[in-house]
Amino acid sequence: MAAANAQSISALLQKSSLDDHEEILKACNAALKKSKTDIAAQHVKAVALLKLDRYEEALHVFESAGKNLKETAPLEYAYSLYKDGKSKEAADVAARLKDGRAARHVEAQALYRAEDFQATANVYRDLQSSDPTTEQSDLRINRGAVEAQLIWSGKRILAERRKPGREDLEAFETAYNAACGSIARGELRQAEVLLKRAKELCKYSDDLSDEEKAAELLPICVQQLYVLERLGKSEEAKVVASEFKAADVADKATKQIAQHNLLVGSEEPSNPYLAHKMLDNGARFSDDDKPFRFQQRVLNANLKTVDLHALKFDGVARSTSKVLKSQQLPSTSAELTSLGVLNAAAHARGEDGKSALKHLLPELERSPYNIGLLLTIIQVYVSIHNPTSAINHLESFFTHLERSPLETKQEIRFSPGLVTIAVALYKSQGRHSHASRELAQAASYWRRTSDPPQLLLRAAGATLLESLDPEDTSLAAESFTILHEKNRQDMLAAAGYVAAYASKDSSKVKNEVAQLTPVLQLIQGIDVDSLENAGIPQPSNALAIAQKTASRKRGAPDQALNRPKRIRKSRLPKDHDSAKVPDPERWLQLRDRSTYRAKGKKGRKKDADRTQGGIVADDVGMKDAGPPTRPPGVGSGGNKKNKKKGKK
Structure with missing residues (x-):
């Protein structure tokens, strides 16, 4: 019966066109009603479903058929797993197929979707070296995408290519991937040039239809909008933003990124509640079109930032704290660190500077291993010009980690990011020996x-x-x-x-x-003698500045000693007469000047008692003369005649 069914399916395939997959699917279903274990009919049905982009149903055929169909069509099974979003399982199945370039391509695509970019690069490298005469264009395009992802994922050192080459400008796909690599490296101006080139090549391509051109131009425009916004070219960003609509983007991940870029690039202050409604539009990504982890982290951070602008401090604090408490801290993962920063912003409740520290420092005591919170506090201290306190908090955190016997905490202690922050803080205070010691450790x-x-x-x-x-x-x-x-x-x-x-x-x-x-x-082409003769290059006003500084520090030259000192008019009194010689005693108090004469009997007596240049009692041996005799009328012994009696 199975052989008869296989012959009938084969005859049907010969009569059918290659694109008539619905008819093929109907014939397979009819054959499987007669024999559910017909491997040939199951195989053909799975392929027809794959052709119709019904990947979940195709995978269901393999899972329900059992081991026999998986062993008969392992490549189709791996492809079904990959298209259904089960990337790791698909890579494992394809890796077991030692022969065949098709299986290697499926393995590379599955590894790329699973974000194992280093393994993906190795597969493409093997494909290029095994047969350098075919598929070179496609492999170059795919390797360019992998190189960009390696840099974005923090493995820049593993990327082989450092700069775009001339071959990258030959096709819009390679130019686009080279631009993505430049963005990942922070070379935005170079990315701007490459994206313009990619757009031109795509627009004037003879191999694409108008619909295909429009589909390919959308991600290029989204990336170009991001680069222009980062470069501050708002006018050019407006022009690019007018070239597409986020609703026209078919890919859900690209559509979400486009909405975020359009919102950020808008100059008009947006209502945070409407912005939140636009960004959190309920889009749910399937496993095969979801953003990469680094993209999802930024998208989530944008949503939390919109919540903070809408004054939803308590909600952001609760949601981020819930995630942080469920994780093993400390952790240097970018996702958890970003959540820690957002959690700190929520607790600061819109404050900054010293006011923010009043909210953040108690939180650090409750969560001493929250690295995002620690980095926020360090940044606040640096912003208020207090790097010493920033260093103290970082060193205290290091001390906690060093006392722990766990190897994971020691790895965090010497993580490149924290070491870089410590070295930068030490160098900002001129503590180069501490920076060297940190690097040595x-x-x-x-x-x-x-x-x-x-x-x-x-x-x-x-x-x-x-x-x-x-x-x-x-x-x-x-x-x-x-x-x-x-x-x-x-x-x-x-x-x-x-x-x-x-x-x-x-x-x-x-x-x-x-x-x-x-x-x-x-040093070829460098004239050492001319450099030595020219000396150190200086600005045009360097000589005047140097002379002025020297005159302040070392005094004026000898010929300028007799030159009268010029006094500003604003410092002179209104009745100043330059012809009159100023009184040399004008800085003394009136009673200390030589021309001062006291008026009245009491004043002359005070002048007589003054001892400027005169004789004091100690000089004539009056120190031991005993107490002075009181004059009449002073004290109890004088002039009792005029004393009035008091009341008894």
């Missing part, structure tokens, strides 16, 4: 791990090479050795490796020295 920890952060080892090695301490020099040598062994093509690591071992064992670095660019080639 971080390098000493990470050198014992299997996957150390390479950018941190670079910074630590370069700083420690400047130290005269033999331990620091040895640690710098170990850091550059790790970097050099991981990537022999890294010239910076090779240069650091040579610098670390040149004075110790020059024979060890002979091969590396040969790979470095010779010094004579680096």
Whole structure:
């Protein structure tokens, strides 16, 4: 019976057109009614459903058919898993198919959707090297997208390409991916140029229909709007925003991103409640079209920010605290750190500066491992020009982590982000020895791990090479050795490796020295003599500034000593006469001047009692003469005749 059904299906396929998948599906259903275990009919039905973009039904066919159909059509099963959003399962199934480029493509797409970008890059690298004559254009496009995602996901060091090449300008897909890579690296002006190029190539492409062009231009415009807003080119952003409507975007993730970009780019102050209604429109993403984690984190942060503008402080505080309490803290994940910052903003209730600290510091005592809250407090202290308190709080947090026996907390203690903040704060106060010590401790920890952060080892090695301490020099040598062994093509690591071992064992670095660019080639075309003769370049007013400063610090030259001092008119009295010689005693009080004469009997007596230049009692031996005799009329013994009797 199964053979007869297979023959009938084969005959039907020969008579049907390749696009008549509905008729094929009906025939398969009719055949399966007669025999539910017909593998051929199940296989054809699954393929027809995939052609009709009914991926969930196709996967249901594989799951209900059991092991036999999965083993008969593993590629179709892997593709069904991938299109239904089960990316990890699809990658595992496709990886077990050792032969076949189609399976490798499905594996790469599934790994990309699962955000395992490093494994995706490895698959595409193998595909390019195994058959360099075919699919080069498609593979170049896909690898460009993976390179951008590696940078966005924080694995910039794993990205092979550093700058866009000429081949990236040949097609709009490669130009768009190169622009995404530039955005991820923060090179927005370069991204602006690449996006313009991508838009032009897409508009004038002969291989696309008008509908296909419109579909391809939408994500380019959304990305271009973001770049122009970041560059502050509001007028150009308005023009790009008028070229599309968010409602026309078919992909849900791209549509959500477009709505956020349009809201941010709007110059008119929007009602926060209406903005929240527009952004939180109830869109639910399926597993195959949901934003990547770094995108979803930004979208959620935007929604929380709109809530804060709408004064929903308590709601944001509750929702973020609920998530943070359910997680294992401390954590340096970008998502939890962002939630910590939003939680701090909610507790600050719109305040800033010292007023915000009154709300935030008690929260830090209750949640000492909330890194987002800690970073917010540090930022507030820096904004009010109090870096000392910021350093104290960061060092206190480090002390808590160092006392913990857990290895996870030690890894957080020396995480590149926190180490970078500590080094920046130390250097802002001129505490370079503390910055070097922090880098040395971080390098000493990470050198014992299997996957150390390479950018941190670079910074630590370069700083420690400047130290005269033999331990620091040895640690710098170990850091550059790790970097050099991981990537022999890294010239910076090779240069650091040579610098670390040149004075110790020059024979060890002979091969590396040969790979470095010779010094004579680096200074070729530089006229050293002319540079020395020219001296240090100075601005046009540098000489005048230097002379003025010198006159203030070292005094005026000799010929200027007799020059009368010029006095501003605003400092002179109104009745000032330059012909009159000013009184040299004008700064003294009146009674201390030589021309002062007291008036009246009491005044002359006071002048007589003054001792300026006269004789005092101590000088004539009157110190031991005993108490002075009281004059008549003073005290109890004088002039009793005039004394009146008091009341008894």
